[in-house]
Amino acid sequence: MDASALDTLLNWIRTESPTHDVAGVNLMMDLVVAQMADAPVAVERLPGKEGLGDALILRAGPERDEPAVLLMSHLDTVHPVGTIESDLPLRVEGDRLYGPGIYDMKGGAYFALEAFKDVARRGSASRPMVFIVTPDEEIGSPTTRPVIEDIGRRSAFALVTEPARDGGRIVTSRKGVGRFDVHVEGRPAHAGSRHKDGRNAVYEAARQILAVEALTDYSRGITTSVGMVSGGTAVNTIPQHCRFPVDLRVETVADGERMTKALLGLAPSSSDFKVSVTGGMNRPPYERSAETGKLFEHAKALAAEIGFDLVSCDRVGGGSDGNFTAAIGIPTLDGLGIDGDGAHTLNEYGLISSIAPRRQLMTRLLETLR
Structure with missing residues (x-):
């Protein structure tokens, strides 16, 4: 050069x-x-x-x-x-x-x-x-x-x-790349005087993250990853909202479709929470x-x-x-x-x-x- x-x-x-x-x-x-x-x-x-x-x-x-x-x-x-x-x-x-x-x-x-x-x-x-x-x-x-x-x-x-x-x-x-955004909504409350009235969105998000990460299947070339989490407003408040993005990688179109369905179908652990998911495949395999x-x-x-x-x-x-x-x-x-x-x-x-x-x-x- x-x-x-x-x-x-x-x-x-x-x-x-x-x-x-x-x-x-x-x-x-x-x-x-x-x-x-x-x-x-x-x-x-x-x-x-x-x-x-x-x-x-x-x-x-x-x-x-x-x-x-x-x-x-x-x-x-x-x-x-x-x-x-x-x-x-x-x-x-x-x-x-x-x-x-x-x-x-x-x-x-x-x-x-x-x-x-x-x-x-x-x-x-x-x-x-x-x-x-x-x-x-x-x-x-x-x-x-x-x-x-x-x-x-x-x-x-x-x-x-x-x-x-x-x-x-x-x-x-x-690999193909999928990107998803997950929003978890709970119920806010004072962390001291009203703790039992709250439904912690961060706690529910943790459950959802475990479910997302469990979808990883190295034998099929499928990986799911949560690299960022955002939730809560103050240390003494039961958080009402928590959000996190999901990174998905797949080797085949069929696996992309299957994993997209699974991620968009994430459901709350109880009726006290709401879980909404948006997104899809960003790049095809x-x-x-x-x-x-x-x-x-x-x-x-x-x-x-x-x-x-x-x-x-x-x-x-x-x-x-x-x-x-x-x-x-x-x-x-x-x-x-x-x-x-x-x-x-x-x-x-x-x-x-x-x-x-x-x-x-x-x-x-x-x-x-x-």
Whole structure:
């Protein structure tokens, strides 16, 4: 990776862009627009919705009426503004580049955009190319999913620049993701003088959480998790309300439907409480199809020509925008971003040495996918 490209990537990392920081996310989109200014790339900017940042649709390649190669990257991160100044400072230690969002997924987005631009300049694309750059993947892509699915249905292949896994492995299947919100209502009372009159919503929520966690079945690849709980108003008051979200991961559509029914059907332990549940599957399972298998073998052969061995990993627990394209039948390769580790942590880093070969692979995919 040359010094100029590294400087640009460092500037990307300095531009902190957590999902709900519209200014930061839109500044990242500005940087992408500037990156494409001297290339034959048509840029469409979609104004942000629901208090989120803008999205970009980039188009290049032959102007033929045929399905395109679709690339997808997101530029929102999970780290709050200020992380780079304190908890995760930008630094290079040997081959490791540390910083918020470098691994998930600004490193992969940057080199994929460079490959896209280079192929556009040379006119060497095998098909029309479309690149969707999104602002909201880290919260489930609520505003960009319709765009992804609409363009996906008119695409031949989808390439996703989420980070590589487990030493550079590519992703060819992911679990589906469900998100649910549970509200428990009890009866408020003074914790001292009227304790027996109260019905503790937090206590009932604890019962419900035990039931939710018991739905986990590792043998089927099903996990349920409650990571946050909110309830009560004061230490000396029997709480009337308690709320908690549920994270669901499944391997198959059928299990997603079954688990959705179970979670939406949570019932109170007695008539003294009310339990209401909303939500559903946020991302459908991304199952490895025969066509995705062929796409992987093509990528593996290209990687061998470049000089590295491309290996696929087992089904990944986390979701991505690749779940959407795979679910509508588009052959999808994910994990095409840089190698590294520490996504969503304060030890996040990318391996600088992985950037050049991965960029070459992306270039060759854009030039050869027929």
